[in-house]
Amino acid sequence: MTTENTYEPIPQPPGYPVLGNLLDVRGADTPIQGLMKLAGQYGPIFQLRVGSSVVIVVTGFDLVDELCDETRFDKMLGRGQINARAVAGDGLFTSWTHEPNWKKAHNILLPNFGMRAIRNYFPMMTDIAMQLVQKWERLNPEQDIDVPADMTRLTLDTIGLCGFGYRFNSFYSEEPHPFVASMVRCLDLSMQKQTRLPIGERLRVREHRRFQEDTTYMNSLVDEIIAERKANGDQAETKDLLGSMLTGVDRETGERLSDTNIRYQIITFLIAGHETTSGLLSFALYYLLNDPEVLARAYEEVDRVLGDDTSSPPTNVQVNHLKYVSQILKESLRLWPTAPAFSRHPYEPTVLGGKYQIDKQNSLMVLTPMLHRDPKIWGDNPEAFDPDRFTPEAEQERPANAYKPFGTGQRACIGRQFAMLEATLVLGMILQRFELIDHTDYELKIKQTLTIKPADFRLKVRP
Numbered sequence: 001m002t003t004e005n006t007y008e009p010i011p012q013p014p015g016y017p018v019l020g021n022l023l024d025v026r027g028a029d030t031p032i033q034g035l036m037k038l039a040g041q042y043g044p045i046f047q048l049r050v051g052s053s054v055v056i057v058v059t060g061f062d063l064v065d066e067l068c069d070e071t072r073f074d075k076m077l078g079r080g081q082i083n084a085r086a087v088a089g090d091g092l093f094t095s096w097t098h099e100p101n102w103k104k105a106h107n108i109l110l111p112n113f114g115m116r117a118i119r120n121y122f123p124m125m126t127d128i129a130m131q132l133v134q135k136w137e138r139l140n141p142e143q144d145i146d147v148p149a150d151m152t153r154l155t156l157d158t159i160g161l162c163g164f165g166y167r168f169n170s171f172y173s174e175e176p177h178p179f180v181a182s183m184v185r186c187l188d189l190s191m192q193k194q195t196r197l198p199i200g201e202r203l204r205v206r207e208h209r210r211f212q213e214d215t216t217y218m219n220s221l222v223d224e225i226i227a228e229r230k231a232n233g234d235q236a237e238t239k240d241l242l243g244s245m246l247t248g249v250d251r252e253t254g255e256r257l258s259d260t261n262i263r264y265q266i267i268t269f270l271i272a273g274h275e276t277t278s279g280l281l282s283f284a285l286y287y288l289l290n291d292p293e294v295l296a297r298a299y300e301e302v303d304r305v306l307g308d309d310t311s312s313p314p315t316n317v318q319v320n321h322l323k324y325v326s327q328i329l330k331e332s333l334r335l336w337p338t339a340p341a342f343s344r345h346p347y348e349p350t351v352l353g354g355k356y357q358i359d360k361q362n363s364l365m366v367l368t369p370m371l372h373r374d375p376k377i378w379g380d381n382p383e384a385f386d387p388d389r390f391t392p393e394a395e396q397e398r399p400a401n402a403y404k405p406f407g408t409g410q411r412a413c414i415g416r417q418f419a420m421l422e423a424t425l426v427l428g429m430i431l432q433r434f435e436l437i438d439h440t441d442y443e444l445k446i447k448q449t450l451t452i453k454p455a456d457f458r459l460k461v462r463p
Contacts, residue, residue: 025038054363064371073346078363088271108249121162125422129154143460145460156177156270156278163241164266178217219267225242226266276451279338301323302428310433330405342368346362440459
């Protein structure tokens with residue numbers, strides 16, 4: 001039996017007075033890459049102190065496997081998510097499990113993300129995907145493409161149309177929709193606050209004023225969407241997320257969602273439903289540009305399944321047969337999961353790995369990119385891009401908690417099937433129509449807000 005005297009201390013970088021380990025995290029291009037570097041130095045578990053806060057970072061499969069035990073651990077809101085509550089309130093992503101609106105909204109919205117419901121969204125997905133490829137088809141040969149920007153247009157417009165019947169019409173403007181600009185600034189600030197000391201925050205008056213202006217604008221746009229739907233009186237007939245939120249009743253409580261919470265849920269879906277998927281598609285295109293063999297196999301599958309008729313979009317059945325394209329997306333999410341961390345806390349004081357004492361209030365961050373590089377699971381060369389890691393046989397043999405790009409348990413991403421269908425459709429349509437040209441010899445650089453995506457990634461295409 002383990003006694004208190006046999007507990008091992010959790011490794012921690014030395015740090016500095018007052019600052020703690022702040023400079024250890026800030027020393028890389030992004031905080032996530034700083035944490036990944038520390039994981040390489042300190043192993044599968046280490047802790048950091050920033051000001052008065054302490055976070056335990058976990059990267060090894062064996063320890064993460066324990067953290068995914070729903071009977072012992074629950075979701076913990078990390079600092080970035082707590083900061084984002086100023087925008088998204090108690091929406092699904094930024095609420096605590098014990099908050100009433102989380103369970104209520106989850107119960108009401110979950111049926112909208114089953115495969116039958118997602119098939120109903122497919123025509124709207126293809127509507128926006130056609131706008132993307134038609135834009136690329138009309139480019140002059142010398143024009144290049146800002147990949148993350150166009151993927152953001154695509155995914156924002158898709159969730160707007162599928163979820164709320166609202167057209168952002170992002171492809172009809174050179175500049176991002178004002179909602180995107182406000183959202184990006186808010187998410188960027190939420191991320192920056194994670195690595196700042198409280199005393200510095202109080203001095204940023206102009207920044208806080210802009211944050212409030214952006215939040216007010218996003219709230220007003222979403223409130224207009226809700227008001228317009230209510231005025232049309234067709235909530236019950238419109239089978240989308242907004243219709244479900246306006247008419248749905250939680251079977252457990254018999255209650256509906258308030259208009260304020262519906263606003264938070266819409267903002268949550270607009271943030272989470274487009275930021276992560278746009279990053280995924282951008283990373284996938286980067287890896288295809290850098291692996292001719294994988295690209296050739298992807299072209300072969302797309303030619304075989306979709307054919308060369310580009311006058312209309314693929315069918316749902318065709319997209320479901322793009323198995324290798326789906327493997328490419330999953331492998332892209334392994335190396336760079338666009339939501340690169342999730343946090344847990346124990347219900348009661350516990351011991352992790354048989355030797356680390358964890359208190360009830362401790363925050364444990366699962367650093368997903370390093371979990372996805374654990375040699376115990378992914379072999380001696382986990383940095384290699386290999387979609388064959390996701391053949392049905394390989395997935396069946398792998399432990400369930402070794403791959404966590406969408407979080408875990410009851411708090412995993414509710415829209416993960418929607419996101420994967422959308423991404424498979426779009427990548428298939430791009431490969432059906434275009435040759436990809438890496439005209440800048442691009443080297444991957446990560447940009448981080450609450451999610452991650454390639455920075456300054458541009459390419460050219462030709463038919």
